[in-house]
Amino acid sequence: MDILMLDDEIYLSQKVATKIDEVGYHCDLYSSIDDITKTYDTILLSTSLKNVNYLDFIKKHKDATIILLAPFLSDDTVTAPILAGASDYVVKPFSMDELIRKIDHYKSYKRLEAQNEFLLKQLKSSNLK
Secondary structure, eight states: OEEEEEOSOHHHHHHHHHHHHHTTOEEEEESOGGGOOSOOSEEEEETTOTTOOHHHHHHHTTTSEEEEEESSOSIIIIIHHHHHTOOEEEESSOOHHHHHHHHHHHHHHHHHHHHHHHHHHHHHHHHOO
16 A cells, blocks of 8 residues: 655654554655655645645545644644545644554555445346346
8 A cells, every 4th residue: 555644744754654664555755745746545644734725635636545644623724624535634743553543444444445336336237137
């Protein structure tokens, strides 16, 4: 699974990326949305980045699981991004175990969602015969 961490706190980003790599995922680090050139399964998005339109970014990457890294809870840092399509959030400072658990949860959820969609198509096509 490819994970993008978008945060300008270098020490935190490196620590998180190291832990993510240790559990078997791959994590790319960026401090600017302008540098992103590929798609990711999961995006860890800091809501403390300067001059970033989070809502447009979230809508553009709607197929990815987006977990917000929020410095505090507010309409701007959590509520509006969740309504725009972000999946979840953690409040800084956060537990690495909590973050990994959320990543694993959404990975399983996406897998089950795809299986369910496949099985519904199979059921629908078998009922037509």
